[in-house]
């Protein structure tokens with residue numbers, strides 16, 4: 001079945017027991033962990049580096 005990630009809004013195919021409210025996809029879970037540990041910064045390099 002599918003669950004919608006509460007962070008990015010994409011739908012992911014997950015096991016039934018994972019498809020509960022508040023689901024966070026693997027992408028967002030990894031990113032949240034990296035942000036927390038300070039490895040990447042929050043969405044700040046959007047437009048500053050465009051050619």
Ligand SMILES: [Zn+2]
Pocket residue numbers: 005006007008009010024025026027028029
């Ligand atoms: Zn997500």
